[in-house]
Amino acid sequence: NFSFTLLFCFTAVGVLLALHTVSSNRLVCHMTNWAQYRPSIAKFTPDNIDPFLCTHVIYTMATINSFNQISPVEWNDEQQYNRLNSLKNVNPALKTLLSVGGTVNGMSPFIAMVTKSESRAAFIKSAISFLHTHNFDGLNLAWEYPGHNGGSQEDKERFTLLVMELSKAFEADAKENRKTKLLLSANVAALRPTIDKAYEVSKISLYLDFINVMSYDYHGDWEAATGHNSPLYRSSVDSGSHIHHNINSSVSHWLAQGAPAEKLLLGFPTYGRTYRLRSIATGLGALANGPADAGPYTRTAGFWAYYEICDFISSATVSWISEQEVPYATFGSSWVGYDDKKSYSSKVQWMTANNLGGAHVWSMDMDDFDGSFCSAGAYPLINHLRMSMGFPPKPTTTPSPTTTRDAVVDFCRGRPDGLYENSADKTTYFQCFLGNTYLHRCQPGLIYWDSCKCCNWP
Template sequence: MGRLLTALSVLLVLHMASSYRLVCHMTNWAQYRPSSAKFTADDIDPFLCTHVIYALATINSFNQISPNEWNDEQQYIQLNHLKNVNPALKTLLSVGGSDNGLSPFIAMVANPEGRQAFIRSAISYLRTHNFDGLNLAWEYPGHNGSPQTDKERFTLLVTELSKAFEDDAKENRKTQLLLSANVASLRPTIDRAYEVNKIADPLDFLNVMTYDYHGHWEAATGHNSPLYRSSVDSGSHIHHNINSSISHWLALGAPAEKLLLGFATYGRTYRLTSGATGLGAPAKGPADAGPYTRTAGFWAYYEICDYTSSATAGWIPEQEVPYATYGSSWVGYDDMRSYSSKVEWMTGNNLGGAHVWTLDMDDFGGYFCAAGTYPLVNHLRMSMGFGPKPTTTPAPTTTRDPVADFCRGRPNGLYENVADKTTYFQCFQGNTYLHSCQPGLIYIDSCKCCDWP
């Protein structure tokens, strides 16, 4: 499926990587996907991400956190058991969704008593189920039946939660619970939903949802998560891109180190209506639903892998993202190359890290893309400068083997192995790690990637 990037494109020093967050979402509805696409907490690699967010719990009529699925509490146990394997892993519970089309936050934030009931419930529920924090998933204050006054009420909720978490930690001599929120990417929504300069301080980090910029609801093809605007964008669409969204958050006073850039593991699909196949081609509605996600309008990355094996793949240079077409189907998605471009942009803007939506739409089991388990998120992890996982061991040291000394004195990064082009070296803290390309590919140092000879 075209170029398979499996290497670092951005070389980051260790202290930068250690301050980064790689926050990964999992969804409790992915357990209902068929066959190899079924996903539960048992499928998570405990060393892949720094934080895992479990989506999604709700809020009941008593303003208390309530599970959504019959087996959520069993899933909590499985997820938090991963911290026995990786004690550095943090887990958060995401709360949100809708009830009859309305967010459960609307009724809860309407008065101080409702907010206090929710806060007490949150602390108790998170402590009982061994979570490290809470993630607010309200789409969005001041929208979809939420009155404009909810902009200020959201600020009150965030401020009161943060204070209560601080008090709980002091009173019970426990580590303070984390507080994060999934927040909008489109400028009009941001302006209507948030008092940015007031919510940024009490939140530990903000997951900016830098995806769903375009989709089958539009009459022409557009990319799900472009880095920059394109030449076909006009009107408000000139701001439907990562660069514009993050710039707006920063301009409104959000600290760069608290903003996490969203990385999608899915693409948005269209049904083409003419012979045109590029960006901005006429379209009407979505392509057929994927065989595993079974939802019109988007395909998981593992479904895209199968599609691109016979499709015509393309690259949008001005937006630094790929797309593919086959027949009348069109999909704009992310791959390892676009992830690398976004990490470079993210690093250049000193953001606090990345968040992934979602683990369960990457090829988590390695069944579909012939690129190992979690090919996208593993590539993201390496591109952000995180070191090898504990299961990876340095090359063996022998008096006759110069490989073990290869990285001595070299900067962290990737290097070619001149003795075997099907492998490459990763240098990290002076240690040498040997990696192999996928069968048939060789390492090319000019792009820091494995590609066809």
């Protein structure tokens, strides 16, 4: 009974700490309903989600039918909704949203729906009912993008109307039913020409609770030379419009157009973009011709999930692009630009310095979610992101071999929240949170490097 009481108290304290952190930081994680079709140990469903990992989970995705009503896509979506939302029984602080978007016959379903106030009203009514029925806390809009891909220039203003009408309807619903107001977010473009054509930034920012800047896919196999998927800054080989294909430029533009920093969430990819090299040159800007071979689990040419990259870099040459704060790796004619713990740390520092509202991750199912590939435990990237952002240690129901309370209780007194090296033992490191000291242990064979706030080889 004594042990159970301690466990219950620790869990309760963990939930309270999580609530404390959510007020100033969001860690929003996307999951995709097509990851369930990946083979073997790469298959991902809501059962693979750690309910204490992220503050919000976005289920991707639903669509809009010909009656302008929100509608599931997969045969088992409704069952999966229930599995996801049951996680809130474990972590009451967790919030879930349903993402709507995609394409129908190659066109965004938003295009037809937003044309008339009556069709927007039908969609909004169905969305509120659908979210309540399936116990979601909000709606995420994933229209890529207003005014593009078959849309018209009027879509820019129509998207603003949709966002405004959704927000007001959510407010009315909360008052009428005495419920917490449903959340409203959107996935938005990162490239300047697309932003300018698609969004009335200052207007939509008034009504969205948070804005997921898709700060990835800046470069890929559609180009004739290698470029990084998600660089923090421009590189010396960038020219023309490519000087803006980076996080610093994208977020600066959103801010300049009137988006509040506290509503912008920086995108962290758990995948990399691949190329097939055309010559012996292997650096940034090397000539390329299409993608490397598709990964054995994601099975889509042009990108690899992080767990596939872990396999690749075990025999590849890994390099660091210092001017962009991101890594790439090559083996034979295959080239991949990706993110690791070190690049995540750099982006968190930049995100914090610019006072952004937090991070969003695309996607949970492409991290090494059960620890089968990277020898770094479950969710190595997202767990590192979570700690780097200053979230508290997660409550646990079983003793953890890698996370224990240290006897050196005074180390963190007076120190800011964050990760610190333990000079007495390089295989461990300290996490400070609210003046409390926690000791974490690296995986066997690794030591802590303060330069990347991560465990790596000696």
